[in-house]
Amino acid sequence: MSKKKDIIVLGGGAAGLSVAAGGAAMGLDVTLIAPQPMGGDCLHHGCVPSKSILHASHMDQDWSDAKLHAADVVASIQHHDSQERFEGLGVQVINGKGWIEGRGKVRDSLGQLHDGRYVVLATGSRPRTHSMLSPLAAPKVLTTDDLWSQDLHGQVVILGGGAIALEMSEAFAGLGLRVTILARSEILAGYPPKLQELLRQVLRQQQVTLREHASLVSVDDQGAQLRLNLADGSQLHAHHVLQALGREHDLNDLGLEELGIGKEVSQNLRVGGCPWLYAAGDAAGQPYLTHAASHDAGVVLRNIVAPWPVAQRRKNLPRSIYMSSEITAIGNVQWPAPEGCAWLENSSNSDRALTEGRDAYAGLMLEKKSKRLQGAVLFFPGSSNMAPFLDEHMLKASPYTELAKPSYPYPSDGELVRGIVMAYQASTKLHEGNKRVLRLLARLPRLF
Known part of the structure; x- marks a missing residue:
């Protein structure tokens, strides 16, 4: 077993990197166990490529040009999240995954056991998917996890009526693709109706077709295209379907069940009531926002060094x-x-x-x-x-x-x-x- 660390962090996305960098800056001994390349969902699948694609869509480019632009932007940011930089900050970086085997005990992918006073779960989240589409694969059926490497053409149907659907519909339309949004309820459900109506006008101006209160009941793979059968009896044909149904965090396969540790996350971001175990970022639950990760990192670090508990204030985050x-x-x-x-x-x-x-x-x-x-x-x-x-x-x-x-x-x-x-x-x-x-x-x- 290696020397006992102050903090062991599992995950190399925004939350894990923020905890590791912040802990090292405070003089704590930190081990970061993360798969390569580091940077997590935001850098490789979420915020950075999507905003890069959006920018390219306003610059009279096509999908191929936009993909190259996004790849260049990701590469330019990668060094900031790299193993070399974090080792330079004094963080011990170990490639791979980690599993909890006891209080402060974490085993990495190479079988080495690490001992820490605190363990922080920053293992991220994954896209929600539709059960009807699970037998199908990219490039016909996509999530943001595999979108950026695909060659898109023709008709794209986006399932969902939230942030990802709105951003990517504008991007796809600007890049010359034909776009339809299928929203199970209203567009941006729960927001003020005046705003929803303005969004409908914007989508019409962008020549995006919006189908609200639409439910998918079955899908037929017709070779070159998919046929989507809706609850109202209508059908849509698409070359690609992007699932923009939100995200869900996952604390499975980390060893918690074997140790009898619950997965509930408290207001001070402790997991299962354990005083040595914290969650940060998407692993702590909604909202799944990159700046929630940096907020959580601050809460976790203050709870580690302060003699009194500090609560998170996620509900008011912009x-x-x-x-x-x-x-x-x-x-x-x-x-x-x-x-x-x-x-x-x-x-x-x-x-x-x-x-x-x-x-x-x-x-x-x-x-x-x-x-x-x-x-x-x-x-x-x-x-x-x-x-x-x-x-x-x-x-x-x-x-x-x-x-x-x-x-x-x-x-x-x-x-x-x-x-x-x-x-x-x-x-x-x-x-x-x-x-x-x-x-x-x-x-x-x-x-x-």
């Missing part, structure tokens, strides 16, 4: 969908609003959107009694850049009126947020009283 007009959500965006809360919306007061001939939208959910911001949704280019501002506002539990205080450059879509606040203020009875006081003050004689 989420963005990187279409041409980005969709950014933070906090609770449930529609309709829960009891005691109300949605305030603005889709008409952005001069910037008018100058560019497009739509824009902002929605704020306020708690009626306290007037505190509970959630927000923005829909305009670059809206993700406003996420830190809204996040800080919610962390401080500031009054909603604080959202109107910053100087928003003119013309900018951020003025939508100010417009909501000003309109809501003008509609309140209290504001009438304020106006009377202000009129009185303005009419008083000045002494200086």
Whole structure:
């Protein structure tokens, strides 16, 4: 058995690398057990290739050109996540997988047993798939795990109505493919209806066919194409089907069952109630976001070194969908609003959107009694850049009126947020009283 380490990390994606780098920076002895190449889903299958493909789709390129661009971007980032860099940070890196054999005991793929004070599971997640499509393989049936190496042509059907479906429909359409989205419910289900309607308009402009409330009942492999049979009796033909049905984390095959350790993850990211075992990133469950991984790494490391427990705050993390007009959500965006809360919306007061001939939208959910911001949704280019501002506002539990205080450059879509606040203020009875006081003050004689 090797020397006892402070932390043993299983997994080399965003969460595992963040824990390893952060632990090493704090002076802790860290062992990272991860398959090669390091970087995980975000670098190789998710955020980086998808955003690279999206960019290429706006540059008058075809699918082959877009794939090359994505590969170049991944290669340029790979060094940052490489074994050489992490060994330079002082992390012991072991290629392969790891299995837990006892408290702090992990065996690697080569059979070597490692001993650590803490073990962090950062083993990621996998794409959800449709049972009807399981007998079929790439290139006809795809997930983001195998999409980027395939040659696509003709008709692509995307199963799902969430972030991946929206981003990839825009990318595929921009690269000259014919695209149909099959959504089991509404597009971006659970979001405000005004935003959903704007998305439908955008998809029509991109010549993407949207089928909502559509259920797949069977699939026929016809050689060159697949025939998709839907519950309403209609049929679709596709050269490729992309399953964009979300993701699911997996804590199986890590040795937990054999040790009688449960798989529930607590608010302080402990697994199965074990004080020495943590989960981070996708392995800790939803939301499956790369920046959730770095957030979790901070929570885990603080729990390891601090004498008091630190809880995660994942539910308020911002989420963005990187279409041409980005969709950014933070906090609770449930529609309709829960009891005691109300949605305030603005889709008409952005001069910037008018100058560019497009739509824009902002929605704020306020708690009626306290007037505190509970959630927000923005829909305009670059809206993700406003996420830190809204996040800080919610962390401080500031009054909603604080959202109107910053100087928003003119013309900018951020003025939508100010417009909501000003309109809501003008509609309140209290504001009438304020106006009377202000009129009185303005009419008083000045002494200086």
